[in-house]
Amino acid sequence: MKTISVTCAIIKFDDKTLAVQRSKAMKLPLKWEFAGGKIEAGETETDCIHREIFEELNIQIELLQRLTPVIHEYPGFKIKLIPFIAKFVSGELQLKEHTDFILADKEELPNLDWAEADLPILKEYLSL
Ligand SMILES: Nc1nc2c([nH]c(=O)n2[C@@H]2O[C@H](COP(=O)(O)OP(=O)(O)OP(=O)(O)O)[C@@H](O)[C@H]2O)c(=O)[nH]1
Numbered sequence: 001m002k003t004i005s006v007t008c009a010i011i012k013f014d015d016k017t018l019a020v021q022r023s024k025a026m027k028l029p030l031k032w033e034f035a036g037g038k039i040e041a042g043e044t045e046t047d048c049i050h051r052e053i054f055e056e057l058n059i060q061i062e063l064l065q066r067l068t069p070v071i072h073e074y075p076g077f078k079i080k081l082i083p084f085i086a087k088f089v090s091g092e093l094q095l096k097e098h099t100d101f102i103l104a105d106k107e108e109l110p111n112l113d114w115a116e117a118d119l120p121i122l123k124e125y126l127s128l
Pocket residue numbers: 006007008026027028032033034035036037038079081115116117118
């Protein structure tokens with residue numbers, strides 16, 4: 001099965017962390033995730049995450065740290081999910097694709113119903 005490369009950003013707003021909820025119409029409906037998306041042909045990981053965050057959330061971020069990529073197989077597709085920790089820089093947060101968002105304390109994050117591929121990423125983030 002082909003592996004799709006996807007970047008995502010754990011975006012910090014001061015001491016809060018942004019998580020977003022997929023809409024009913026998306027794959028993995030209503031699951032929580034870190035915003036991001038597929039790397040396009042010719043694009044670097046970092047170009048991709050900046051582009052996706054602007055497209056999905058209308059904000060600019062600064063990347064702080066790359067975490068460990070996760071390879072995960074869902075029924076019918078396989079992804080390599082490449083996470084970055086980032087901080088909010090500018091813009092007004094708008095949800096262009098997702099149905100909801102939360103600015104959560106780190107300890108609250110495990111209570112959300114996460115996309116499965118995000119669980120190891122969440123674990124690494126919480127251990128930092
Ligand atoms: N952006 C993002 N995608 C994730 C995360 N975790 C995770 O499993 N994914 C999966 O990785 C894929 C990313 O694709 P995407 O968000 O760009 O595209 P999509 O599937 O919604 O759109 P599509 O209908 O064009 O395929 C999705 O299948 C999504 O389910 C995450 O934290 N962030």
